[in-house]
Amino acid sequence: MSQLQISTTVNGDPVEFLCEPDESLMDVLRDRLGLTGTKEGCGSGDCGACSVTVDGRLVCSCLVLGAEAQGRQIGTIEGMAKGEKLHVLQQKFLEHAALQCGICTPGILVAAEALLKENPDPTETEVRYWLAGNLCRCTGYDKIIRAVMDAATEMRGA
Amino acid sequence: MPLDAQHDNHTREFKVVGTRPVRPDGLDKVTGRARYGADMSLPGMIFGEIVRANHAHAKIVKIDTSAAEALSGVHAVVTRADFPAQSDGMVDILDHCMADGEVLYDGHAVAAVAASSKALARKAAALIKVEYEVLPHVTDVDEAAKPGAPLVKQGIESNIVATHEFGHGDVEKGFTEAEVIVERSYTTEATHQGYIEPHACVATLGGDGVADIWCCTQGHFMVRNTCAAIMGMNASQIRVTASEIGGGFGGKTTVYIEPTALALSKKAGRPVKIVMNREDVFRASGPTASSSIDIKIGAKKDGTLVAGQATLRYQGGAWGGSIVDFGAMAAFACYDMPNVKAVGIDVLANRPKLAAYRAPSAPMAAFAVESAVNEMCDELGMDPLDFRLKNCARAGTKSSYGPTYGEIGLEATLEAAKAHPHWSAPLPEGQGRGIACGFWFNFGGQTSSSLNINEDGTVGLSVGTPDIGGSRAAMCQMAAEALGIPYEKVRAIVADTASLGYNDVTDGSRTTFASGLAVINSANQAVERLCERAAQTWDIPAEAVEWKDGAAHPAGANAGNFEPLSLDELAANSGSTGGPISGHCEINADGAGVSFGTHICDAEVDKETGRTTITRYTVIQDAGKAIHPDYVEGQFQGGAVQGIGWALNEEYIYGEDGRLQNAGFLDYRIPVASDLPMIDTQILEIPNPGHPYGVRGVGETPIVPPLAAVAHAITGSCGQRMRAIPMSPPKVLAAIKAAS
Ligand code: FES
Ligand code: FES
Secondary structure, eight states, rough: OOOOOEEEEEEEEEEEEEEEEBBBBIOOOOOOSSSSSOOOOOOSSSSTEEEEETTEEEGGGGGGGGOOOTTOOOGGGGGTTTBOOHHHHHHHHHTTTSSSOOOOOOOHHHHHHHHHHSSSHHHHHHHHHHHGGGGGGSSSSSSHHHHHHHHHHHHHHO | OOSSSHHHSSOOSSSSOOOOOOOTTHHHHHTTOOOOOOOOOOOOOOOEEEEEEEOOEEEEEEEEEEHHHHHHEEEEEEGGSSSSSOOOGHHHHHHHHHSSSSEEETOOOOEEEEEHHHHHHHHHHHHHHEEEEOOOOOOOHHHHSTTTOOOOSSTTTTTTEEEEEEESSSSHHHHHSEEEEEEEEEEOOBBBBOOOSSSEEEEOOOOSSSSEEEEEEEEHHHHHHHHHHHOOOOOOGEEEEEEEOOOOTTTTOSSSSSSHHHHHHHHHHEEEEEEOOOHHHHHHSSSSOEEEEEEEEOOTTTTTTEEEEEEEEEETTTTTOHHHHHHHHHTTTTTSSEEEEEEEEEEOOOOOOOOOSTTTTTTHHHHHHHHHHHHHHHHHHHHHHHHHHHHHTTTTTTTSOOOOOOSSOHHHHHHHHHHHHHSHHHHHTOOOOEEEEEOOOOOOOOEEEEEEETTTOOOEEESOOOOSSHHHHHHHHHHHHHTTTTTEEEEEEEEOOOTSSSOOOOOOOOIIIIIHHHHHHHHHHHHHHHHHHHHHHTOOOOOGEEEEEEEEOOOOGGOOOOOEEEHHHHTTTTHHHSOEEEEEEEEOOOOOOOEEEEEEEEEEETTTTTTEEEEEEEEEOSSSSSSSSSHHHHHHHHHHHHHHHHHTTTOOOOTTTTTSSOTTTTOOOOGGGOOOOOOEEEEOOOOOSTTTTTOOSSSGOOOOOOOOHHHHHHHHSOOOOOOEOOOOOHHHHHHHHHHH
16 A cells, blocks of 8 residues: 555644555654644544544544545644643643643643633533543543633633 | 651641642643653654454464564564563563463463554564464452362462451451341452553663663653563663653553563664553453452441451452452451451452552452441441441551551541531432442652752752652642742652662552652751751851751851851852752651541432432542642542442453453443532541651542442432442342332
């Protein structure tokens, strides 16, 4: 099988890469583009650690082919802060100690950002169901939910 | 300052300890920059893949690696023959990493390859042909313990490998004095730690015999020593760097892939990276024991416990070491009883070798004992909190496992539970409320740390215990507290194995206690040196200098009249007053201070489906002293939720064929955000006299009470007593149907 040449945009930067036809977007990001902020917890769509956005839509990058990135806008955790300035969600995760080991954190931040774009004023239950695809084994979710709710409040006020 | 052993820490006032600063590794972790096990790459690196057996028990007749070796891009193939012969000690660990002629569990590694890409490595692995002779197997603990059960491996005569007994008094006599006796049996299935980051490592072993390993582990010194012993190398030849670690909970306190990566690297002459996939994490790493437990307790009509007896059978895989002894020791640890006996029986089964999981062995024992206690309360018509307050262990109680307790916080957690609004809140129709207590020993252990005062007055701190949930923040806080400087001036790193003395693994809730103790001692030693420099500057004896608020002061009027010298000034002048200033500490820490907690759980069972929803949950625990309360609360919440998962859903399911049927997060269901309510926490602080700031480990105990607390709440909601964990919807539904 010969490799495919793909042109895409990652966090606003134009990017070209070669990949195998059956290679996942997660592997491309991590192994070919050095964007290791996207994590692999399962490789089967069950943990959400690999969450990214494709044209603004939240996906598990382990379930998307690298080749599908052709002509799309890919968003990863590395694109969330603007230079030195953290996104409100990132700031709130630090303030609320919403991470312990932190391996789930990039995926949860990407997922939460997608939620707040769609629904700037979610209830606790809505946050819990939106994040139900993002496993965290350390925190019991309590501080994560509080951080997301607090970020939503601040973003609505700003 | 003397390094005193018994600390009067009741009245101490803190400036930094007890505050909630942002953790030092936080920014890297919210921006994706933090580097975990699988995030490392090295020049020339190739990829390893492990070949695993699909049999629960089989003899390896032949391994044919020729087709894999012939594939272009393959650099090395290894089997057990590529490891040096083992003398005792490490042989079990290596056997688990790479089978020695006999496969003992589904997922057992039999060979490995390294190739220039992941895809090629997978292709080569599929080309390795293994011929097996399938042998009889057994995976259930009670089946394995029966006479005549299939033997788990060749060359043994019984699957029962050890028996441990603890207790005091005379239980037979005790039961004759009892007016009410409750006798029940309980079972729990094996669970997995379920850390989201799979095991990963990069290893390089060159022709010069020098090796480097980068890996996610709870103990890089353990990795070094284990790999050195297995590979026949010296400790100094292997340097291990601990990456950021994506969860462990005890499951990363041994090696699974590092020796194999070294063997592949040695053969290939290239750095080799191995990352386990999720399926293999479930099949071949760290589950807990599964258990089967008989409990008998006896009480007077007034609720006085007079005797307790437990027989605990745990299987922890095909190598023994189910650590059932911890279960037997912990079973009755919450109670003051004149007559108590616990027998732990260690049983082999064709399953992966157990690894520690948060308070290892205690949750199962507590499920059985706390459930029996709750049944006893029903028999007596007594409030379960009052019953526990009447019988709980206190300072001076002879514990069920031997020692007499010093200052402990169990009674305080029960009093707090009684006063908690959750306990008195009216229970909505259809819900039940449960309660249970939990205990963990906590450990100290070997620890070494080093602290450097930089010339600009900032501080570099090296610790040797991997930071699994924010411990670097706590280390910086304790160093800042001891030095009297702001938190922001201290930066802590987890140093590699070449940079510090030996450190035990991060486990047993030892890190904030023991590494913290080493950090405080290191800081105190640096303070001594700082005082010496000030004494030298002022030309007075060092004893005449005292350290206050981050500066050296003359101690009293007789010492002389000098302006204080701050740490900044002393650091800036250090080059001309004798060179760099630092402090070190090497200890084998003792006095960890046992820990107790009480949990309250509200739950509602859907009578149509058997599904249980947790509606409210409160954790009350003694932390000794909470260095960073956010992370203490986080430990309480995370541990409780792992316990809830164990109680309600998580289990290893083996088929008739001895193969694991649910090796993935879809079928092994850990709690998700929508399953849970907020988890309320209450931190109590009953200082541990064995630590200068009063710290007790907090991480283990929170997983101990939930199994019984949830079971108790389920009984309240649907009337059924569940004595088998997990209490998954089909089982609860079957119990409801059987009763109606
Ligand atoms: S790695 Fe993609 S969902 Fe787990
Ligand atoms: S913080 Fe460890 S998995 Fe979420």
